[in-house]
Each structure stands twice: as C-alpha cells, then as structure tokens.
Amino acid sequence: MKEHNWRLPDGVEEVLPPGARALELLRRRVLDLFDAWGYEYVVPPMIEYLDALLVGSGSDLELQTFRMVDQLSGRMLGIRADMTSQAARIDAHSLRTDATQRLCYAGTVVHANPQGILESRVPLMAGAEIYGAAGLDADAEVIVLMIEALRLAGIEHPVIELGHVGIFRAIAADAGCEPALESALFEALQRKSQPDLEDQLNDSHLDDRHRELFTALPDLLGSIGVLARARKLLRGLSEAQRAIDELEQLAGAIKDRGIDQELRYDLCELTGYGYHAGIVFAAYSADFGRAIARGGRYDAIGEAFGRARPATGFDLDLRRLPAGPTRARHAVWAPALDGHPDGQRSALWQTMTQLRAEGERVIGALAANETAADDCDRELVWRDGKWRLEGLSPGADDGT
Numbered sequence: 001m002k003e004h005n006w007r008l009p010d011g012v013e014e015v016l017p018p019g020a021r022a023l024e025l026l027r028r029r030v031l032d033l034f035d036a037w038g039y040e041y042v043v044p045p046m047i048e049y050l051d052a053l054l055v056g057s058g059s060d061l062e063l064q065t066f067r068m069v070d071q072l073s074g075r076m077l078g079i080r081a082d083m084t085s086q087a088a089r090i091d092a093h094s095l096r097t098d099a100t101q102r103l104c105y106a107g108t109v110v111h112a113n114p115q116g117i118l119e120s121r122v123p124l125m126a127g128a129e130i131y132g133a134a135g136l137d138a139d140a141e142v143i144v145l146m147i148e149a150l151r152l153a154g155i156e157h158p159v160i161e162l163g164h165v166g167i168f169r170a171i172a173a174d175a176g177c178e179p180a181l182e183s184a185l186f187e188a189l190q191r192k193s194q195p196d197l198e199d200q201l202n203d204s205h206l207d208d209r210h211r212e213l214f215t216a217l218p219d220l221l222g223s224i225g226v227l228a229r230a231r232k233l234l235r236g237l238s239e240a241q242r243a244i245d246e247l248e249q250l251a252g253a254i255k256d257r258g259i260d261q262e263l264r265y266d267l268c269e270l271t272g273y274g275y276h277a278g279i280v281f282a283a284y285s286a287d288f289g290r291a292i293a294r295g296g297r298y299d300a301i302g303e304a305f306g307r308a309r310p311a312t313g314f315d316l317d318l319r320r321l322p323a324g325p326t327r328a329r330h331a332v333w334a335p336a337l338d339g340h341p342d343g344q345r346s347a348l349w350q351t352m353t354q355l356r357a358e359g360e361r362v363i364g365a366l367a368a369n370e371t372a373a374d375d376c377d378r379e380l381v382w383r384d385g386k387w388r389l390e391g392l393s394p395g396a397d398d399g400t
Contacts, residue, residue, distance in 0.1 A: 019323065023318060041103075053086070066078065087127070100133045100138075139297060158293075161282045185197065295312070335380065
C-alpha cells in the first residue's frame with residue numbers, strides 16, 4: 001500500500017456525520033421551497049460533451065472545467081463546473097415548450113481550481129431558473145426566492161447587491177471597442193483589478209472620455225444614490241440609461257414583494273461565468289468574505305442550443321451555508337432476532353417496522369452479544385407477552 005494514498009486532493013472534502021445529515025436536510029428544505037414556488041426538479045448529468053457545457057460562457061468557466069476524451073465517441077467530455085448551461089439545454093430541447101418554465105436543481109459540481117482561499121473544489125450547488133419570461137417580474141421572483149433560500153440556512157438579513165452588465169456593454173459599444181479589448185476590459189473589471197484595467201486602457205486607442213467612464217465603473221458602488229451619479233456620468237448613452245431604469249424598477253418590484261433587505265448597487269458587478277447579459281445580482285453576509293449566492297439574466301445562452309429564450313436565475317453553494325443546528329439524534333435499540341422463539345422474532349420484526357414507519361430510528365443488533373449504539377436512549381424489551389419500548393438501562397440484556 002502506498003503511503004498517504006488515503007488522502008484526498010487539495011480542495012476536495014468529504015462530509016461526515018453529523019454534518020452530512022445536516023447538509024442533506026438543508027438540501028431537502030431548499031428543494032421543498034423551490035417546489036412550493038412551482039419549480040420543477042431536474043437532475044442534469046455530471047459529464048457532458050465539452051462544447052455543450054461551455055456554451056455561451058467565458059474563459060473563466062473553461063479554465064474551471066475538467067476535461068477528458070470519451071472512449072466511445074472520441075469527443076471531448078467535461079465534468080460540469082456549473083449547472084446553468086445544463087438547465088438551459090434542458091429547457092431548449094429535453095423539456096421544450098413555448099410557455100414560461102421554472103426549473104431547479106441541486107448537485108455537486110467540480111472545479112479545477114478553488115474560487116477562493118480555503119474554498120471547496122466540489123461545491124454542492126442548488127439553483128432555480130426561469131425560462132420564457134423577459135420582464136423584470138421574473139428577475140424579482142428569483143431574487144426573492146434566493147432570499148428565502150438563504151433564510152432557510154439562518155441568514156436572515158443578507159445584503160442584496162444589484163448590477164447590470166448592459167452598462168459595461170453600452171460604454172464598450174459607444175467607444176467602438178474591438179472584441180479583444182472588450183474582453184480584456186471585461187475580465188479586468190470582473191476581477192476588480194484596477195492595475196489591470198489601467199494597463200489595458202493605457203495600451204488602447206480609446207479617447208479620454210471613454211477611459212474616464214471605464215475607470216469610474218469600480219467606484220459606482222453603494223446605496224440608491226449611486227444610480228443618480230451613474231445617470232449623470234453616463235449621459236448620452238441611451239442603453240446605459242435604460243439599464244439604470246431597469247435597476248430602479250427592479251428595486252421597486254422587490255420591495256413590492258415584501259422584502260425589506262438592504263439593497264445596494266455595484267455597476268461594476270460582472271462576476272459569474274460570462275454568460276450574463278443584463279440584470280445581475282449577488283447576496284452577501286457579514287459572516288462570509290465572498291458572495292453566498294449570485295445570479296442574473298442570461299437571455300442569449302439558449303441561442304447556442306438553437307433556441308434563444310429569455311432566462312434568469314441564481315445558484316448558491318449549500319456547503320458554504322450554515323446548515324442550522326444539529327439536533328441530538330435518539331434511536332431505539334432492538335435485540336438480535338436470533339435466540340428468540342419464532343413468535344417473539346416475528347413480533348419483534350413487526351414492532352421494529354411499525355416504529356420506523358412512525359418516524360423512529362431503530363437500530364437492530366446483529367449478534368446477541370452486541371452492545372447498544374451510543375445514540376440509543378430506548379430499547380425494545382419482551383415483557384408481559386409483547387415487545388415494549390422502555391428507557392435503555394446501561395448494561396441491560398436483551399430483555400428475555
């Protein structure tokens with residue numbers, strides 16, 4: 001046996017009791033929430049053809065995707081690093097409809113590199129998507145649903161940050177940026193790297209006006225007053241003004257749904273995997289250094305599957321969220337079936353089955369001399385002609 005062959009790769013963890021059960025219960029609660037809102041559950045495959053997984057995405061998702069050659073077809077396969085494109089493919093083909101469609105999912109994705117210090121490379125993502133609805137009501141719905149999902153994890157007052165990719169796109173179009181420069185500026189702003197941004201602008205042909213606009217984007221961060229500053233700064237750019245209008249209207253739609261969370265604005269919010277094309281949003285909490293959930297509108301992604309549809313949604317990593325308090329678990333200890341008369345064995349098994357059906361956790365001994373499990377606080381005892389549930393006595397025998 002090789003030394004240390006039991007170790008897991010860096011950034012890859014297993015989840016053990018009792019945390020594993022708490023995580024699974026959180027996953028179930030989140031999926032039940034999605035179901036209550038009318039979202040249909042789908043289970044996309046862990047691997048797909050690489051070109052399908054990377055459709056409409058930026059270079060960051062490509063770098064995060066493990067790849068391999070399919071020995072059956074010879075084509076490149078990828079292990080999913082994100083599930084949004086999979087849901088879009090399902091909407092476009094597997095569940096094709098012209099009506100509004102709500103889909104949700106929960107599953108592990110695999111990242112080639114951790115997204116931050118001490119971050120897992122195997123996050124457990126849960127998400128919800130709406131297809132076929134172009135209006136801001138759809139964006140408001142998924143944002144409110146995201147807030148409700150975070151509340152299930154005990155995050156009662158997340159800070160919601162709103163942005164709009166259209167503002168960056170409007171400046172780039174007005175400046176006449178060629179695709180390579182636009183992509184480089186997008187990535188610099190996505191990383192919020194002022195030095196990289198300045199380097200790209202200094203090497204460009206852009207005039208002072210547009211350099212000023214790109215340089216100002218990282219500072220357009222804060223409360224509602226940011227939008228007034230942005231209107232003044234971006235005067236004459238009609239598409240940027242329209243994006244600001246949408247942000248104001250979206251804030252109103254969120255408030256109309258009874259949400260009183262703090263809303264902030266980051267007009268340089270471009271994080272994600274490059275497929276967002278309109279409203280973007282993220283949720284933050286003081287207990288976490290990075291966004292705990294994020295999403296946005298990605299209307300163009302379905303075009304690569306031959307069917308462009310309005311689309312908006314969000315996802316969150318359940319493993320990063322507090323799963324909630326783990327209640328002490330109690331169980332019933334049942335003696336081994338062997339060593340009892342036929343009638344007692346049959347009655348014992350029926351009693352164990354009935355208790356499990358009633359929601360009890362029943363652990364059955366596999367040998368007559370086996371001791372009760374640590375979490376057992378009661379035991380089944382044969383007394384007065386039937387199996388009875390009694391408090392577990394330390395060192396007690398099987399009750400016969």
